[in-house]
Amino acid sequence: MGEATAVETGVVTAALLVIGDEILSGRTKDKNIGYIAEYLTAIGVDLTEVRVVSDDEAAIIDALNxxxxxxxxxxxxxxxxxxxxxxxxxxxxxxxxxxxxxxPRAIARLLERIKPEDLNEARRRMARIPEGADLVDNPVSKAPGFWIGNVIVMAGVPTIMQAMLDSVAPKLATGRVMLSETIRAECKEGDVAGPLRAIAERYPDVMIGSYPFNDETGFKTNLVLRSREASRLAVATAAVRDMLTSLNAARS
Structure with a gap:
């Protein structure tokens, strides 16, 4: 999707490519996916797909393209x-x-943190940037990320990634923010599935999800409704609340 299309539709989409053998082996537990998803949702960018690939050249290139x-x-x-x-x-x-x-811009940033005599060959690798890319600031350790085309390359270390995301966020095209409502249902997911499906069919432009949980009172369900249209979200939310009222009355 090009930026012009995003402007026309009011929807800006994103994918996240997580790279690293250590993620796939389980040695490192990813802490970035949830953070990035919440961050982008809050500014009006829909994270639509996440892929995890190994440190394999062909796999990374294929996924990127x-x-x-x-x-x-x-x-x-x-x-x-x-x-x-x-x-x-x-x-x-x-x-x-x-x-x-x-x-040279990346070397200059590395030298803000690293003494010239300590800027060895390994550390200089962090200054290798594809031609034509803009640098992404890294106030934590100075080693920059970069942005080329519509691809934004960030570190895997959570604190550094978060700082990089803060630096690029003001430059992103953003769409209409997704609004949401969460309703706690005092019943099991199976009890509410049928009537909830009927409401979802009546309001196809509102995304409705059910998420079971268990607390000290037993199994319950959180119902989450999402829409970019406040009016549609309101009427669908009212329908769900009415449904739950009727369901509770029938059970009591």
Whole structure:
């Protein structure tokens, strides 16, 4: 989806590509997906797809080329450190068909934190940026991310990723914010599934989800309604509340 289409429809979409063998092996527990999803939702960007791939060049390039054609933005996390398996920058350059080289702007930022005599070959890898990319600020450790086309490349370390996301957020095109209402149903999910389906069919433009949970009083269900139209959300919410009132009355 191009930016013009996003402006016309009021919908801006994004995908997240999580890169790293350590995520897939379970050695590292991802803490970024939920944070990015909540962050983007709050500013009017719909996170529509998340993929996790290994530190494999072909897998990264294939995923990037698929996702960047489909969504307004693609965010990546992981693989931009100083070690031999940090290959994200090279893969992005290959996906876009551009050269990659040490960027003087990135070297200057690294030197704000690292002494010149300590800027060894491994650390200099973090200054390799695809040609034509803009840098993404990293106030935490100074090693920058970058933005090329509609792909925004960020670190995998949560504190650094969060700082990078803060730096790019003001530059993002954003759509109409998704509104939501949450209703606690004092019943099991199976008890409410039938009437809830009927309401969902009456209001196809409102997304309705049910999420069971268990507390000290037993099994209950949270019903979550989402829409960009406040008026439609209001009428669907009222219908759900009326349904629950009738359901409770019939059971008592």
């Amino acid at each position: 698929a996702l960047r054609q489909r969504y307004t933005y693609v965010f990546t996390t992981g693989g931009i450190g100083p070690t031999h398996d940090d290959i994200t920058a090279d893969c992005v350059a290959k996906a876009f068909g551009v050269p990659i080289h040490e960027d």
